[in-house]
Structure formats: structure tokens, C-alpha cells
Amino acid sequence: MLLIANSVDVSSVPEEIRILPLGTVESRKGTFEVNEESVRRIIDGFRERRLDLVIDYEHQTLENVQAPAAGWIKDIYKAENALVAKVEWTERAKQYLANKEYRYLSPVVMVNKSNKQAIELHSVALTNTPAIDGMFPIVNSIGADASPSSESKDILKMIKELLGLDAGTDAEDITEKIKELLQAKTATENELNGLKYEAFEKQVDDVIQYALKAGKLSNSMVNGARKMAEKDIEAFKDYIQTAPQVVPIGRFALEKTDNTKSGGSHIDNLLGISEEDIRKYRH
Secondary structure (H helix, E strand, C coil): CEEECCCCCCCCCCCEEEEEECEEEECCCCEEEECHHHHHHHHHHHHHHCCCEEEEECCHHHCCCCCCEEEEEEEEEECCCEEEEEEEECHHHHHHHHCCCCCEEEEEEEEECCCCEEEEEEEEEEECCECCCCCCCEECECCCCCCCCHHHHHHHHHHHHHHCCCCCCCHHHHHHHHHHHHHHHHHHHHHHHHHHHHHHHHHHHHHHHHHHHCCCCCHHHHHHHHHHHHHCHHHHHHHHHHCCCCCCCCCCCCCCCHHHHCCCCHHHHHHCCCHHHHHHHCC
16 A cells, blocks of 8 residues: 555644554655565564653754753554554643644655664654655755765775775765674684684593603593693693603513523512522422
């Protein structure tokens, strides 16, 4: 359904007002969609902030000037053909409306550039010159100045330069570039962490192999030793340096002696038993 952005008459000072039509919204400057996704995001965004949304005069909230409130939006819900706001008006605004000094509402809507879909309600203004503006953000008032301040422009220019982007790059492309850089940063960090882990595991393996060769560990002790090393490699190195030898290194060979040649065993020799004693007590 094609909807022309009709003005909303608030001369009767109602407490519930239609602030944004549903469907395809057209104006002299552009077109955008208010679909089910738009409704969900606008309502969820409003309720998640848990703040009343301002209704100002002539979009003064968008300018770097004093911007008194005409009212506050307390809640937003979906009606048959529009988003409806529950409003708490100031006494001054009620007087303006009762005197018909202001007759219309003009919402400030953030729109996704790629699909022309409304995604956020920034504020609403009382105005006498309503129209739907297709720029981003969309200010529904002819001549309303929604351009950023000079300070914001300087910051935006610096961001573009840091990102290596052209001066004419829009906000959506800037966002995509930042996402791309963040993804590359994450990938690099993951790769670096993987290399660090591999180097650490090699260090653990080297220390354990050294301990095995030095007889400081037996094969049955390896699993426990690995856990100790992975928990604190430096402490494990210190432990290995001072640990006693628990496994003999190399092989023992029985040496031939004069006693063994004459019948004495190697064990007898080690115990200091003479061949004479052996003959005396051997039957």
C-alpha cells in the first residue's frame, strides 16, 4: 500500500497521537518503508532505552541551541495504520496547540540506506511545515537543518582519513570498513594465539624430554609432569633442575673378577664375602 505522508492534526491536544504512518512513506525529498521490522525495531529501541522521547519545537534538538521540550513520549505502540505515541504535553505546548499556533507533528527517523527501511525514531517536533525528508537521518520538516556540527564534521573527516577512505564516503561505508578492520584484527589475534600456543607446547615437550634423558622423570610420571609444566613452565624448570635422579641412566654390566672366575658371584663380592667363607658354609 502506498501512503503519502499526510500531516497529523494535533489541534485538539490529544494524549495519544499518530507519529508515523505504516507502509511506503513518500515525501517531496524521498521514500522509505515502515514495515513490521521497522515497527519492531522502533518500539524495542524506545523501550530498551527506558527514557521518554522528546517532542520539541521545530527540530531544535537537532541544532546546537537551547531546545525546550513541548512534550514527552511515554510509550509507543502499533495501531491499524500508524505508530501511535502516548504523550505528556507541557502546559506551554498545550496552550500553543489550543490556540492552533502549532498544528502538526514531524518525526525524525533513522533509515537504513541500503534498503530504505526505517529503523529508529530519534525525536518528534511540533511544526507548521511538515514533509518527509528522505535524507539520513530523515527530518520531516522543510528547511530543518539536520547537518552535523562543525566539530562532528572534523571528527568524521579524521575518521575517514584514519581509515583511508575518500572524503565523500557515507556513514554506512564507514561502518562496513570498521567492521572489516575489526574482523581482520580478530583473525590476526587468533593466528598469533595459535602460534604462541604451539611455541609453548614445544617448550613443554623440550623440558620433559630433557627430564626423561636426565633420569629425573619416569614414563609413568610424564602426564603429571606435563600438567605441572603447562600450569607454570618456569616453576617446572626449577623443579627439574633440583629433582633427584629416579631412573638409572644406561645399562649395568657385570664385571668379571678373580672371585667370579673361581666361583664367587658378583653379589658375594659386593657384600664382602670371601671365597673362603663361601667354601666354609656352602654344602
